[in-house]
Amino acid sequence: MITIEITAESTEGTVRQIQEVIGGQISERWGEYTLTVNNAKATGNIRFITFDWGVGLLEYDITFHDEVILIMDASEFNPIHFTYCLEGFCKHRFGYQPEKEIKVLEQFQSVIISSREGVIIMAIFQKK
Structure with missing residues (x-):
């Protein structure tokens, strides 16, 4: 499991911050950035x-080879995420508590x- x-x-x-953990290269073209990982x-x-x-727009077209958990501390700001799953599935939870x-x-x-305010957001991507 990879926790970021x-x-x-x-x-x-x-x-x-994702790149620091999983690697890859970031390229830019006309204001659109792409992190490419292989x-x-x-x-x-x-x-x-x-x-x-x-x-901001963030699009994940990526296959993780291990389970990845993104832990986002939104205690200083409260972003709204509009999320659409085009293929497969992902998981979500508020906070660290296993219950x-x-x-x-x-x-x-x-x-x-x-x-x-003050709640941690967790996005969980299964490995493929």
């Missing part, structure tokens, strides 16, 4: 765009995720 703690307050910072930890791309008006229910986001399902 995200402390960044920007989309670019988030992807750079190693023992993952294969694929994470694409991101940050708009001037404070919105908290893990929600599964199925293929073609969309959700809006937001949390209360």
Whole structure:
């Protein structure tokens, strides 16, 4: 299992913290950035765009070769995540507590995720 703690307050910072753990190269073209990974930890791309008006787009087209848990501390800000699962599935939970229910986001399902102040957000990607 790979655990990545995200402390960044920007989309670019988030992807750079993921890159520090799983590796890969970030390239830029016309304001669109792509983290490309092809190693023992993952294969694929994470694409991101940050708009001037404070919105960021983050697209995961990546296969993880081990379970990956992204832990996002949103205690200083409260982002709203519009999430759509195009293929496969992923999991989500608020907080570290194992008794908290893990929600599964199925293929073609969309959700809006937001949390209360001081709550940790966990995204769980299964290995393939």
